[in-house]
Amino acid sequence: MQTYAIIKNNLVENIIEYDAQPATSPPGFDDGYTAVQADRVSPGWLYKNGAFIDTTPPVEPMVMPKMPTLAEQILASPADLAALKKALGL
Secondary structure: OEEEEEEEOOEEEEEEEEOOOOOOOOOOOOOOOEEEEOOOOOOOOEEEOOEEEOOOOOOOOOOOOOOOOHHHHHHOOHHHHHHHHHHHOO
């Protein structure tokens, strides 16, 4: 069996496995659908000029803000530093 993209109006609408490529509209689909052998496609992709185009936007990497060190956090607040010293008996 091979994997086929079911396409209508240049849009991949489904992925199905067949023993052989259907010569007409794939079984179970109306006229206007075609089946094109494709191993790595997903519904929503485009099919233009014999090539599949992934329409999924690229994932943006998440950038985490730099977290201050514990020393930076303590030194940022003189009141907290004084309270810490008092609690430690310093």
